[in-house]
Amino acid sequence: MATSGGPEIEQLIQLMARLPGLGPRSARRAVLQLIKKKEALMVPLSAALDRAVDAVRVCEVCGNIDTRSPCGICADPRRAEGGLLIVVEDVSDLWALERAGVGMVKYHVLGGVLSPLDGVGPEDLSIDALVRRAPEFSEIVLAVNATVEGQTTAHYITDRLAGSGVKVTRLAHGVPVGGELDYLDEGTLSQALKARTAI
Amino acid sequence: MATSGGPEIEQLIQLMARLPGLGPRSARRAVLQLIKKKEALMVPLSAALDRAVDAVRVCEVCGNIDTRSPCGICADPRRAEGGLLIVVEDVSDLWALERAGVGMVKYHVLGGVLSPLDGVGPEDLSIDALVRRAPEFSEIVLAVNATVEGQTTAHYITDRLAGSGVKVTRLAHGVPVGGELDYLDEGTLSQALKARTAI
Incomplete structure (x- = not known):
């Protein structure tokens, strides 16, 4: 489905549409927004992506994603x-x-x-x-x-x-904080009752 | 709200969250997806954004967005x-x-x-x-x-x-193609009746 913006814009839309949560229509809206806010949004996003492509690595210890390996969490001396x-x-x-x-x-x-x-x-x-x-x-x-x-x-x-x-x-099973009993499935409710605690 | 990914990743999430249709949570998911598919998605998206930043302009004739001005539509000789x-x-x-x-x-x-x-x-x-x-x-x-x-x-x-x-x-007002009368507002229905056409 061609837009009227030339191949560079069309390719950008197709790549954006592959992100989770964005379909072809919302990708098109996102790209239009990027173009309209070129200096405030598109240029910084382009630069941030360039930096992230260079910087991002997977931590060899725990598998976290960070800009260094071992990651900030694995290298944190407070986390003995x-x-x-x-x-x-x-x-x-x-x-x-x-x-x-x-x-x-x-x-x-x-x-x-x-x-x-x-x-x-x-x-x-x-x-x-x-x-x-x-x-x-x-x-x-x-x-x-x-x-x-x-x-x-x-x-x-x-x-x-x-x-x-x-x-x-x-992890414990139970009623989510703020959750309503009426909307919970039977499995969660029976687990929550079994694991009840003294007030 | 800090993630555990370093400033480059955090900044990327914050910029993505400013796109229409993406909030902080979906921006985080999108950035994780980008990082996981680095070669297949992040690198091409970064390159496509770089190209678009350079190429995109607003058509001086009609206001369309394209990679040239006058845009492809204004310059199209078939559109006399x-x-x-x-x-x-x-x-x-x-x-x-x-x-x-x-x-x-x-x-x-x-x-x-x-x-x-x-x-x-x-x-x-x-x-x-x-x-x-x-x-x-x-x-x-x-x-x-x-x-x-x-x-x-x-x-x-x-x-x-x-x-x-x-x-x-x-543009004509009327019943959208595929639309059900039951769900249409009174204004649209009365306009559609007024503008009825012979079959």
Whole structure:
């Protein structure tokens, strides 16, 4: 579907449309906005992308994305080894936990979950590296998503860590803060009741 | 709200979040996607933005955005003068009409609509240029949005063109193709009935 803006603009729209959350129509709106705010938005975004292309790397220790490796979290002296190691599926989960301010912990990014249907086996995830890191920590928290694949992955990792003597835990299930009971599924509600706490 | 990715990544997220349709959360997802698909997406997008920054200009004749001025539409010899001139509020409307394949017409981008509340007067829009161009065409189609501001702008332009002897028309109101009567507002329905056509 051609626009009327020449090949450079058309190509920019097609690339923007491949970002999550943007389709062809919203990509076109975004590119028009970029062009209208050329000095205030397009030029800085172009420069920021150039810098990021050069700077971004994957942390060789934990799998986080940063501009250095080991990443800022792995290199942070306040996050001493011997504490919590939180295992997440994806970098976005790591960032979400950091925004939540979970404290001076370290992370391990699996890079996905076990999914035989999609051909994702243990060798495709960063599980061997996790088993090697585990003995340095007092507790491994499996913060994988509460999906079938996530829980399968958690079980597999628990088995692999069984001989290491490290405590393995998972996140609590329960009512989301601010959530309404009426809208929650039965599984969450029954888990929340089982894990009820004294007030 | 800091992420864990260093200032380059944080700045990229903040710039992406200023695009229409992207908020802070979706900008973060988009940037993560960019980083994960660095070679396939981030590098080409960075290059496409660089090229677009250099290449993009506003057509001095019609206000379209293109990589040359006069733009591809104004320079197209098949779109002879003396035909239809379609007046639109914004470049996105021009592109929408071109995608609809409205034919060998020319355009004039106003750059907005009259809006006293927002301090937009006739001198802020490309209306003087439209009045100068008008005599070259057989008909001026005011394809402004069917909003109060759009219709006010259409009235103002009609008054300004009154002495030029050029025929001034507007888009038809009616039932959208594929639309259901039940969901249409009364104004559209009564306009559609008034403008009914023989089958």
